[in-house]
Amino acid sequence: SVLDRINKVEEKVKAFVTVTGEQALEQAREIDEKRARGEAMSPLAGIPMAMKDNICTKGVTTTCASKILYNFVPPYNATVTEKLLEAGTILLGKCNMDEFAMGSSNENSGFFPTRNPHDLSAVPGGSSGGAAAAVAADEAVFTLGSDTGGSIRQPAAFCGVVGLKPTYGYVPRYGLIAYASSLDQIGPLTKDITDCALVLNVIAGHDPKDSTSAPVEVPDFTRYLVDDVKGLKIGIPKEYMGEGIDPRIAAYLKQAAAKLEELGAVCEEVSLPHTEYALPAYYIIASAEASSNLARYDGVRYGLRVEAEDVISMFCKTRSQGFGEEVKRRIMLGTYALSSGYYDAYYLKALKVRTLIKRDFDQAFLKYDCLLTPTSPTTAFKFGEKVNDPLAMYLSDVCTIPINLAGVPGLSLPFGTVEGLPVGIQFIGKPFGEGTLLRVGYALE
Numbered sequence: 001s002v003l004d005r006i007n008k009v010e011e012k013v014k015a016f017v018t019v020t021g022e023q024a025l026e027q028a029r030e031i032d033e034k035r036a037r038g039e040a041m042s043p044l045a046g047i048p049m050a051m052k053d054n055i056c057t058k059g060v061t062t063t064c065a066s067k068i069l070y071n072f073v074p075p076y077n078a079t080v081t082e083k084l085l086e087a088g089t090i091l092l093g094k095c096n097m098d099e100f101a102m103g104s105s106n107e108n109s110g111f112f113p114t115r116n117p118h119d120l121s122a123v124p125g126g127s128s129g130g131a132a133a134a135v136a137a138d139e140a141v142f143t144l145g146s147d148t149g150g151s152i153r154q155p156a157a158f159c160g161v162v163g164l165k166p167t168y169g170y171v172p173r174y175g176l177i178a179y180a181s182s183l184d185q186i187g188p189l190t191k192d193i194t195d196c197a198l199v200l201n202v203i204a205g206h207d208p209k210d211s212t213s214a215p216v217e218v219p220d221f222t223r224y225l226v227d228d229v230k231g232l233k234i235g236i237p238k239e240y241m242g243e244g245i246d247p248r249i250a251a252y253l254k255q256a257a258a259k260l261e262e263l264g265a266v267c268e269e270v271s272l273p274h275t276e277y278a279l280p281a282y283y284i285i286a287s288a289e290a291s292s293n294l295a296r297y298d299g300v301r302y303g304l305r306v307e308a309e310d311v312i313s314m315f316c317k318t319r320s321q322g323f324g325e326e327v328k329r330r331i332m333l334g335t336y337a338l339s340s341g342y343y344d345a346y347y348l349k350a351l352k353v354r355t356l357i358k359r360d361f362d363q364a365f366l367k368y369d370c371l372l373t374p375t376s377p378t379t380a381f382k383f384g385e386k387v388n389d390p391l392a393m394y395l396s397d398v399c400t401i402p403i404n405l406a407g408v409p410g411l412s413l414p415f416g417t418v419e420g421l422p423v424g425i426q427f428i429g430k431p432f433g434e435g436t437l438l439r440v441g442y443a444l445e
């Protein structure tokens with residue numbers, strides 16, 4: 001029925017780069033047989049899901065929505081893919097995204113843009129726009145996305161679904177094609193908080209194949225699905241409520257705070273004074289790491305190769321034709337920030353700012369169990385509105401980026417609509433404090 005649904009709406013929504021079709025049905029039949037034999041099954045067995053196209057799937061094309069990887073078929077599964085397949089979920093296909101996860105609207109996809117199922121003239125957000133739209137359009141029960149600066153949460157908000165960026169190191173990144181390795185995290189996009197907890201149960205946990213994976217015990221997240229927020233202290237950072245935030249979104253945030261107070265939580269204003277420096281620091285750090293990570297696409301090892309008279313021209317032609325505008329912009333910015341003479345002034349400075357931002361959060365979490373902010377300053381915008389103005393586009397992640405710089409978890413929860421388009425509110429937690437985020441989300445939804 002999910003494949004039928006894909007056939008029906010995909011022409012309009014365009015959430016998928018690849019649909020597995022027959023392969024998915026084959027997998028489903030195997031699950032049916034196991035069930036018929038009475039084999040023990042995980043709670044997710046038989047659930048159809050999809051993955052952002054930067055998560056490696058053995059034998060299934062993984063393109064990062066880039067022409068440079070248009071034909072790349074991974075010989076191995078990402079750890080999250082492996083875990084989900086072991087749990088019996090069914091891979092329906094791979095979701096569209098901004099090329100190499102750089103963007104906030106899906107307009108940077110090297111293939112075609114995904115549309116917002118709530119309004120086809122609006123963007124689904126990005127970079128996990130396809131993954132969010134697929135869930136919102138009932139083309140998958142859940143999807144996995146990746147979030148470097150907001151790429152799970154902002155599209156979740158724009159498409160009206162739940163999106164979680166876990167604590168850095170909680171979910172293994174082995175097999176996630178790297179954008180900015182110190183910021184990237186994989187996380188679920190789901191219809192509700194219960195599904196989010198169930199998926200997190202499968203994908204979180206230490207992985208010896210990922211050296212940044214945290215060696216911590218993972219609880220059963222469903223135990224946080226209790227309608228009880230009594231005594232929780234929730235901070236509302238004033239820096240996230242000011243200029244640039246749509247007042248109607250700010251009003252919803254106040255409504256959410258009032259409801260939480262009614263349920264017994266305490267909400268107070270708090271300050272995170274270095275917030276305004278997060279965006280510039282992020283774009284230096286993320287571009288620097290991207291320029292290094294993307295050096296491997298040279299026409300030799302993966303994907304596209306444009307033949308040329310000698311090897312240097314082959315590198316140049318392959319990269320010139322294979323990468324899109326935004327990716328090239330990031331590679332140039334990052335290379336510049338890392339070059340000798342500019343390293344101290346830009347890259348090192350950005351790292352120091354990152355520490356200050358992290359300390360703001362450490363300080364706030366001495367007093368508060370979690371923080372509440374908008375997920376994005378606006379609801380989904382129209383195609384073309386920001387595509388020629390990179391700075392305006394970068395601003396749509398202003399509420400989500402600091403969370404990646406600090407490495408803490410963030411959850412976007414749908415909360416009302418403005419002119420028919422979904423609004424998302426964001427809960428930010430202590431490191432490994434996902435349980436608290438699920439608890440407040442569950443109480444509010």
Ligand code: GLN
Pocket residue numbers: 101102103104126127146147148149150151152179286397
């Ligand atoms: N929009 C931000 C960027 O372009 C965040 C992307 C992401 O989280 N992958 O870098």
